[in-house]
Amino acid sequence: METLTGFNLTDAIAVLTRTPATIDALLRGLPGSWVRSNEGKDTWSAFDIVGHLISGERTDWMPRVLRILESGEACPFDPFDRFAQFKETQGKSLEQLLDEFARLRKENLAALQALNLQPEDLTRRGKHPALGVVTLSELLATWAVHDLTHLHQLSRVMAHQYRDAVGPWSVFLGVLQCNGHSTP
Amino acid sequence: METLTGFNLTDAIAVLTRTPATIDALLRGLPGSWVRSNEGKDTWSAFDIVGHLISGERTDWMPRVLRILESGEACPFDPFDRFAQFKETQGKSLEQLLDEFARLRKENLAALQALNLQPEDLTRRGKHPALGVVTLSELLATWAVHDLTHLHQLSRVMAHQYRDAVGPWSVFLGVLQCNGHSTP
Numbered sequence: 389m390e391t392l393t394g395f396n397l398t399d400a401i402a403v404l405t406r407t408p409a410t411i412d413a414l415l416r417g418l419p420g421s422w423v424r425s426n427e428g429k430d431t432w433s434a435f436d437i438v439g440h441l442i443s444g445e446r447t448d449w450m451p452r453v454l455r456i457l458e459s460g461e462a463c464p465f466d467p468f469d470r471f472a473q474f475k476e477t478q479g480k481s482l483e484q485l486l487d488e489f490a491r492l493r494k495e496n497l498a499a500l501q502a503l504n505l506q507p508e509d510l511t512r513r514g515k516h517p518a519l520g521v522v523t524l525s526e527l528l529a530t531w532a533v534h535d536l537t538h539l540h541q542l543s544r545v546m547a548h549q550y551r552d553a554v555g556p557w558s559v560f561l562g563v564l565q566c567n568g569h570s571t572p
Numbered sequence: 573m574e575t576l577t578g579f580n581l582t583d584a585i586a587v588l589t590r591t592p593a594t595i596d597a598l599l600r601g602l603p604g605s606w607v608r609s610n611e612g613k614d615t616w617s618a619f620d621i622v623g624h625l626i627s628g629e630r631t632d633w634m635p636r637v638l639r640i641l642e643s644g645e646a647c648p649f650d651p652f653d654r655f656a657q658f659k660e661t662q663g664k665s666l667e668q669l670l671d672e673f674a675r676l677r678k679e680n681l682a683a684l685q686a687l688n689l690q691p692e693d694l695t696r697r698g699k700h701p702a703l704g705v706v707t708l709s710e711l712l713a714t715w716a717v718h719d720l721t722h723l724h725q726l727s728r729v730m731a732h733q734y735r736d737a738v739g740p741w742s743v744f745l746g747v748l749q750c751n752g753h754s755t756p
Contacts, residue, residue: 395737402602403730409597414723418586519740526739533738536731537747539598543724546587547717553579554717555710556703563721566750 395525397505400532404497407535408490411438414542416486423482427548427568434545437538438485439473445492447472449531450499456514456524457503464515544568579709581689584716588681591719592674595622598726600670607666611732611752618729621722622669623657629676631656633715634683640698640708641687648699728752 415423415434426433432440448468455465477485503509510525547563558564599607599618610617616624632652639649661669687693694709731747742748 395734399603399605400734402606406598406602410594413593413597414590418590419583421583422586516740519743522739522741525737526741529734529737529739530741530745533731533734533741533745533747536727537745540724540727540731540747540750543720543727547720547724550579550584550713550717553709553713555706555713556700557706557710557714557717559703561714561717561721562752563717563724566724568746 395510395529397510397525397528400528401497401500403532403535404493407441407539408486408493410539411441411542412486412490415482422546422549425545425549427545431568432541432545434542435477435482435485436473437542437545438482438489439477440470441535441538442485442489442492443469443472443476444531444534445489445496449527450496452514452527453500453503453524456512456527457509459514461513461515461521464517467517540566579694579713581694581712584712585681585684587716587719588677591625591723592670592677594723595625595726596670596674599666606730606733609729609733611729615752616725616729618726619661619666619669620657621726621729622666622673623661624654625719625722626669626673626676627653627656627660628715628718629673629680633711634680636698636711637684637687637708640696640711641693643698645697645699645705648701651701724750 415438418434423434426436447466452465455463505524510523510528512524513521514524514527516522544563544566547561551558551564554561554564599622602618607618610620631650636649639647689708694707694712696708697705698708698711700706728747728750731745735742735748738745738748
């Protein structure tokens with residue numbers, strides 16, 4: 389077994405770069421019933437999840453990177469509105485959201501790379517409004533794992549639609565046992 | 573909220589068609605440390621998971637479809653070797669596995685569509701060696717959800733590599749709370 393021995397900017401960017409195409413391949417052109425179905429009251433559909441990823445690109449990740457570099461711990465991050473997508477995506481199609489997410493991610497990664505961060509920058513500290521002191525490398529690792537959390541959620545929300553259709557096989561299908569820990 | 577009202581062959585094929593490109597977009601060209609890392613002893617890496625999906629294409633899904641159509645409940649399915657990939661993938665690269673999975677899935681979906689299954693065919697019954705009587709529609713739904721289970725697992729295995737790197741954010745990242753129910 390190989391292991392990642394810790395955070396590495398190149399490795400994190402490798403994941404961040406691939407997320408838009410991954411989600412596009414999974415969702416674009418799917419029947420609306422897959423895309424608009426959720427797991428019940430107050431849960432998110434695939435459409436809502438893509439909207440949430442767009443919100444993150446607009447208001448969360450790069451603004452927080454810049455806040456750390458500009459202000460350190462002196463000025464806490466603005467809170468992230470986890471429900472902004474319900475207003476922002478109204479009237480849009482899934483295809484529009486996928487295009488928007490891909491464009492924003494590309495712009496944000498270009499901005500990140502233009503910062504030419506050095507290893508010592510990754511230890512710089514900022515202040516999260518709920519979690520307290522965090523480092524730049526923790527923020528960047530979280531950006532990548534946040535993508536993976538929502539890929540995890542997407543697979544679960546889609547599988548949920550076939551929870552009855554699989555009949556007795558449900559006991560062998562791990563995704564159907566997932567208890568929704570990844571909704572946020 | 574919209575819901576899928578039950579199994580539909582077109583909907584299932586829509587998911588099955590997209591899985592190879594989804595996993596390709598997620599994994600191709602990633603640093604080996606992402607692809608070869610697992611969650612600890614006796615767990616699977618991304619490389620192992622793609623190998624397992626290939627095994628399913630070769631020996632599980634379409635052979636079971638044909639077994640139902642040819643023999644009904646009279647002849648149970650052959651058991652599926654969930655560990656075949658550890659031998660079959662030796663010496664191969666991830667890129668070879670991704671190409672092989674895409675090719676086999678394409679061939680299998682062409683074979684499935686050539687069967688020109690009618691709604692009444694979907695209720696035909698077969699016999700699973702452990703689960704007992706199952707229907708053709710349950711088998712086909714399971715094929716799609718099995719893809720989603722392994723996408724769920726892939727996101728979890730990758731996120732696991734950054735479980736320490738995210739620092740205090742781990743409490744907010746659902747994928748890091750997933751207890752591995754989807755390993756099989």
